[in-house]
Amino acid sequence: MSNFSNHNFKGEKALVRVDFNVPLDENFHITDDNRMTATIPTIKKILNDGGSAILMSHFGRPKDGPTDKYSLKHLVKHLNELLGADTKVFFANDCIGEQAYLTASMLRSGEVLLLENLRFYKEEEKGDEAFAEKLSKLGDVYVNDAFGTAHRAHASTAVIAKYFEADKKMFGLLMESEVKSAEKVLHESEKPFCAIIGGAKVSDKILIIENLLERATDIIIGGGMAYTFLKARGGKIGNSLCEDDRLETALEILEKAKQKNVSIHLPEDSVIADKFAADANTEICSSDAIPDGWMGLDIGPKAVGVFSEVINKSKTILWNGPMGVFEMEKFQNGTKTIALAVAESTSNGAFSLVGGGDSVAAVNKFDLADKVSYVSTGGGAMLEYFEGKVLPGIAAIKG
Ligand code: AMP
Numbered sequence: 001m002s003n004f005s006n007h008n009f010k011g012e013k014a015l016v017r018v019d020f021n022v023p024l025d026e027n028f029h030i031t032d033d034n035r036m037t038a039t040i041p042t043i044k045k046i047l048n049d050g051g052s053a054i055l056m057s058h059f060g061r062p063k064d065g066p067t068d069k070y071s072l073k074h075l076v077k078h079l080n081e082l083l084g085a086d087t088k089v090f091f092a093n094d095c096i097g098e099q100a101y102l103t104a105s106m107l108r109s110g111e112v113l114l115l116e117n118l119r120f121y122k123e124e125e126k127g128d129e130a131f132a133e134k135l136s137k138l139g140d141v142y143v144n145d146a147f148g149t150a151h152r153a154h155a156s157t158a159v160i161a162k163y164f165e166a167d168k169k170m171f172g173l174l175m176e177s178e179v180k181s182a183e184k185v186l187h188e189s190e191k192p193f194c195a196i197i198g199g200a201k202v203s204d205k206i207l208i209i210e211n212l213l214e215r216a217t218d219i220i221i222g223g224g225m226a227y228t229f230l231k232a233r234g235g236k237i238g239n240s241l242c243e244d245d246r247l248e249t250a251l252e253i254l255e256k257a258k259q260k261n262v263s264i265h266l267p268e269d270s271v272i273a274d275k276f277a278a279d280a281n282t283e284i285c286s287s288d289a290i291p292d293g294w295m296g297l298d299i300g301p302k303a304v305g306v307f308s309e310v311i312n313k314s315k316t317i318l319w320n321g322p323m324g325v326f327e328m329e330k331f332q333n334g335t336k337t338i339a340l341a342v343a344e345s346t347s348n349g350a351f352s353l354v355g356g357g358d359s360v361a362a363v364n365k366f367d368l369a370d371k372v373s374y375v376s377t378g379g380g381a382m383l384e385y386f387e388g389k390v391l392p393g394i395a396a397i398k399g
Contacts, residue, residue: 001397002170004042004143009051013107015139016042016172017156019146019377020057020075020114028074033082035148036075038377040082042145042172043112047087052107054138055079056095056156058124058149059117066120076114083112092116096134104138124155131155136163145172147179147378150393151385161396169397174377179394181374182385185318185353191217194314196307196338198223199321199358202246207387208320209253213262218310220265222299222323222334226287229254229266235288238272240296265310269300271324271331278328298324299334308341315349317342319372320356320383326365335362343371355382 018039023031030036046053062070073091080089088111092100095115107113115138118124123131132155136142142164144150149157161169171179185193195216197205202225212219221229224241231237232250257264270287272294273280284300285291299307311317319342323334339362346352354363355376363369376382385391 001399002141002167004045004170004172004176007141007170009046009049009141011109012051012140013054013104013138014046014051014141014143015054015056015135016046016143017146017149017160018042018055018057018172019148020055020072021059021148022075024074030075030078033078035377036079036082038174039145039172042143042174043083045173046143047083047110047112050109052109052111052113054104054107054113054115056115056118056135057146058119058154058156060119062117062119066116070117070119072114072117079112079114087112089114095121096131096138100138118154118156125152127153127155127159129155129159132159133163136160141168141170143170143172144393144397145174146393147175147376147381149381150175150178150378150391151381151389153392158392158396166399171397175393177374178376178378178382181353181376182355182382184351185316186215186386189215189316190351191316192314193316194218194220194310194318196220196222196311196317196319196323196342197321198225198323198335199356200224200241202228202243202250205321206246206249206253208383210256211386211388212318213253213256213260216262216318218263218265218314219257220307220310222267222303222307222338223321225321226266226299227296229264230287233266233288236290237288237296238290238292238294240270240272240290263310265307267296267299267303267323267334268306269302270296271298271300271334273297273330276325278330280330282330297328298326298331299338304334304337307338311338311341311345312348314345315351317345317350317352318386319352319354319359320386322358322362326358326362336366339363339366339368343368346372355379355386
């Protein structure tokens with residue numbers, strides 16, 4: 001693989017896989033452009049070098065070929081605003097085929113071409129080789145800047161790489177920093193290494209916890225998933241979230257942690273509610289003595305104290321999943337104080353990585369995104385990376 005920052009794109013057409021899968025409202029207005037802004041530095045470096053950029057992306061989940069709703073044409077205007085009015089941005093209403101090739105071949109240095117949605121072809125998600133090869137003909141060099149889809153072995157994210165020589169394929173700046181941060185946490189973590197795992201379901205997080213048992217010093221478990229562990233240990237959890245078919249697994253994880261000398265921290269107390277609603281009545285209660293009819297919707301003050309102490313003494317922190325139903329004000333305190341503890345520990349020198357949809361939403365909600373070391377843009381990809389899986393999008397470039 002080549003190094004993006006050292007590569008000179010002068011005179012080259014760079015075929016860049018971006019993740020422009022942004023949310024739109026019913027009038028086709030972008031409601032959150034983070035995925036687009038995150039990749040702008042990569043595009044600008046190519047243009048500033050004197051190259052041109054051909055951008056390809058998936059967009060939504062179109063079922064049967066081209067549909068207006070899933071056309072990337074709705075993004076052209078905003079892309080042009082982000083790149084600056086003096087940058088020419090063209091659109092091809094197909095990602096392969098004559099018009100795409102013709103526009104790509106006429107592209108001049110400093111210009112950008114956005115191709116139509118890759119998923120208008122079923123071949124994209126199937127990882128079809130002939131389709132990948134057709135795409136590869138559009139550019140001289142392949143840049144993958146779509147970390148969010150790095151866990152998929154699709155034509156444009158992985159298969160395509162084999163049609164480029166080693167010095168003509170590379171990660172873009174966004175992908176590079178995602179991979180660097182993830183590797184730093186998983187393979188070069190300074191100890192103590194604390195993983196904070198929360199969210200609703202144990203079943204979604206079993207693989208990540210098992211992999212972290214090999215690496216972390218402490219694992220904090222909060223959110224709805226904590227109650228399956230608490231019940232497995234013999235606690236009374238009332239109507240709290242519980243996956244009864246995972247009680248055995250929860251016990252095995254607790255046992256394994258003991259053998260490996262990893263401290264698992266469960267919330268000693270909880271904010272309990274008499275219904276799952278923003279206006280519920282609430283109480284503070286020991287997490288293993290929750291009355292019937294009540295449910296734990298946030299970690300309690302004692303848990304916040306213990307968890308914050310663990311976070312404060314850590315040198316590496318990985319956070320995935322909220323500590324409670326942080327979308328409702330009455331149950332946001334746990335997630336908010338843990339976010340503050342992560343920010344404080346970071347300011348004292350720890351390296352902190354926040355990854356996974358809801359924890360990212362939480363640090364954004366509490367305005368703390370710039371107070372942690374790295375906020376990952378790749379929810380599913382980041383999760384699979386920390387489960388110890390090889391991500392096809394990374395492997396295809398690294399070779
Ligand atoms: P996940 O997608 O698995 O990370 O779960 C995130 C969701 O879990 C958020 O929408 C939270 O509201 C929810 N959640 C967190 N804690 C609890 C809890 N104690 N009970 C029910 N839902 C929870």
